Amino acid sequence: MTISQNIDLDKLEGFRTFLKDNPEKVRLSLEAKAVYEGQVGRSLVHIGKYALDGEVVDRQTRHYTFPFGAWKEVEDVLGVGGPTDRMEPVEMALAATAACLINSVTFNAVRMDIDIEDLEITVRSKVDPRVLFAIKDPMQHSNCLGAIEYEVKVSGDVSDDDLETIHQLCQHSPVHGMMAEALEMDGQISRA
Incomplete structure (x- = not known):
């Protein structure tokens, strides 16, 4: 073991x-x-x-x-x-993204023998609330949501190749996929 x-x-x-x-x-x-x-x-x-x-x-x-x-x-x-x-819901979506990026990186880096001592990931976006308040049409979400940006700070005995691998591992995060790819969202409305 x-x-x-x-x-x-x-x-x-x-x-x-x-x-x-x-x-x-x-x-x-x-x-x-x-x-x-x-x-x-x-x-x-x-x-x-x-x-x-x-x-x-x-x-x-x-x-x-x-x-x-x-x-x-x-x-x-x-x-x-x-x-x-x-x-706030958008903040929690960003928090979920950051947490999932940490999981994706650490579960894989450890098995790849990448020596991570500390890892901090910050996720940011800007939001224009006009769609939320029905001033803009829901089809305009892309005009009201800024790009999601993340910053990874890592310490340990990591090479430049390790840093590139860590960047690639971020893209394996399921929440990264939810945020980066257009996923179908289906709603059902009924009386309780």
Whole structure:
């Protein structure tokens, strides 16, 4: 057993081999549910159960609730009663991107023997809120969302080739794929 950065590399390689040999296996079905709190712009987002190859995994330690909204100053300008700071959805999308980039880099760099001591990834974008407030048509999102930029800072015994590999590993992140590729988004609306 070879342990590096708190991961069993033999198990990691075994899992990668299983994925290569069984392309129809290891499919994750994920969900998040937002519930309106009765105040404009505020919701509680719940994350819990997921499915692995169709088998539902639902345990209490997987249940998380996050309060979403906006920033106190923005809520005040909008006239929201009792303005407060909340996690903002676009920021959380950027946070999810940063976290997934870290996962993509570290799960692969460790098996490639890239010596990462510290890794910090910052993800940024600019947003014009006119689509959100129905001033612009939803088809104009691309005109209202700035490019997503990320900056990777890494320390350790890393060569220029390692830095290029780390850049390539960022592109293996599933959330990077969600953000970089045009994915179909389908909505169903019904009465509760």
